[in-house]
Amino acid sequence: MPLAFPLRGVRVELRPFEVTDLEAAHRVYGDAEVMRLVGEGGPVGREETAAMIAGYRDHQARHGFAFWAVLERGTGEVIGDAGLEVTAEGVELGYTLARSWWGRGLATEAARMCVDAAFGPLALSQLVAVADARNPASAHVLAKLGFREDRLVSAYGRPHRRFTMVR
Numbered sequence: 001m002p003l004a005f006p007l008r009g010v011r012v013e014l015r016p017f018e019v020t021d022l023e024a025a026h027r028v029y030g031d032a033e034v035m036r037l038v039g040e041g042g043p044v045g046r047e048e049t050a051a052m053i054a055g056y057r058d059h060q061a062r063h064g065f066a067f068w069a070v071l072e073r074g075t076g077e078v079i080g081d082a083g084l085e086v087t088a089e090g091v092e093l094g095y096t097l098a099r100s101w102w103g104r105g106l107a108t109e110a111a112r113m114c115v116d117a118a119f120g121p122l123a124l125s126q127l128v129a130v131a132d133a134r135n136p137a138s139a140h141v142l143a144k145l146g147f148r149e150d151r152l153v154s155a156y157g158r159p160h161r162r163f164t165m166v167r
């Protein structure tokens with residue numbers, strides 16, 4: 001069943017990225033501290049942020065899901081991403097929030113909404129997630145959601161803890 005956007009949570013809502021989200025997204029992806037343990041492990045330039053948004057939009061069009069913009073409902077601000085991506089490992093859950101919003105349970109809320117969408121309307125049967133071995137906060141989000149830790153894998157040349165959840 002296709003998802004009806006925005007997906008509304010208590011404090012955040014999720015919707016596909018729009019081209020006009022560039023500035024807000026770049027405040028997140030251009031921050032070295034936010035990106036230290038994500039992807040290649042460093043901040044990206046504005047053009048790469050634009051390419052990431054284009055990639056998410058393309059993924060959404062092809063699969064009906066993607067990494068979505070996370071909006072804080074009180075301010076309407078785009079504060080990061082959370083969503084689902086097709087990878088060689090299966091459908092992977094990911095999330096990244098601007099530093100000023102950390103530590104309030106918002107990643108857990110957004111990630112839980114992704115899991116509910118995956119196992120509900122999207123009818124997926126399994127999700128995968130990886131967290132850099134030096135990222136206990138991310139691993140803790142996954143544990144709170146009920147993911148099971150599986151094994152250590154290498155991603156982007158760094159050790160990552162792999163987690164799975166089955167419906």
Ligand SMILES: CC(C)(COP(=O)(O)OP(=O)(O)OC[C@H]1O[C@@H](n2cnc3c(N)ncnc32)[C@H](O)[C@@H]1OP(=O)(O)O)[C@@H](O)C(=O)NCCC(=O)NCCS
Nearest residue numbers: 034095096097102103104105106107108131136137138140
């Ligand atoms: C990881 C990230 C998404 C967490 O976002 P958040 O909104 O702060 O997460 P939440 O508040 O929902 O949950 C974090 C949990 O980890 C815990 N935590 C935070 N730092 C921790 C640490 N160093 N060790 C162990 N647990 C830690 C928090 O206490 C909280 O658990 P609690 O609710 O039981 O108290 C955020 O820090 C982020 O965007 N980091 C940069 C990008 C990133 O690493 N993304 C994940 C890539 S795999």
